[in-house]
Amino acid sequence: MRVEFINNYFLKLFLVFCFSVFIDYLVLNNTNSIPAWDQGYHLSNAFKMHNIYNFYGNDFQDLWNNLLKVTDSYRGPLTYFFSSLFLKIFGISYKNAYLSNHIYSLICIFSIYELGKIVFNRSAGLWAAIIFTFSPLLISHRTDYLIDLSLTSFITLNFLFITRWFLSKSIFSIYSILAGISLGFVFL
DSSP states (O other), rough: OOOHHHHHHHHHHHHHHHHHHHHHHHHHTTOOOOOOOHHHHHHHHHHHHHHHHHSSSHHHHHHHHHHHTTTTTTSHHHHHHHHHHHHHHHHHHHHHHHHTTTTHHHHHHHHHHHHHHHHHHHHHHHHHHHHHHHHHHHHHTTTOOOHHHHHHHHHHHHHHHHHHHHHHSSOOOOOHHHHHHHHHHHOO
């Protein structure tokens, strides 16, 4: 029983994730800086998307059109959509908007672990996920509200699905469909 508990890599990944949330929470509590222009732009879009949910009750088409109008530039609405759902669940605040980046951090941790496991072994995947998660640059990106981390997470997830598809040695695989969907998320 104890050996299974120690060798459970998903539990270890979950602990890495929880520890990263704790570190980011401490960083955010000890930082009282005002968001820069780009961060402020992204935060305002996330808050706009959050506020749209309150105005369109059962009219799904109007809701969908207004959600897509939140960003009319090259920036896709997916990051703001996931953050606004996070804000709906945990409350609207700057700290929760920043902590919503952990949605993408979790995708990165899992994808990097799986890629390391495929290329080398489980231990290498775990170490790769740990090094990625606790690198100072990534901590900086997680405690800033930018769309870079969401883009990185979906590119890494796409690379995982493409790798699995390539290694399956079949023309059609569920991984080909997942690779296409995750590539679509990159552009959203």
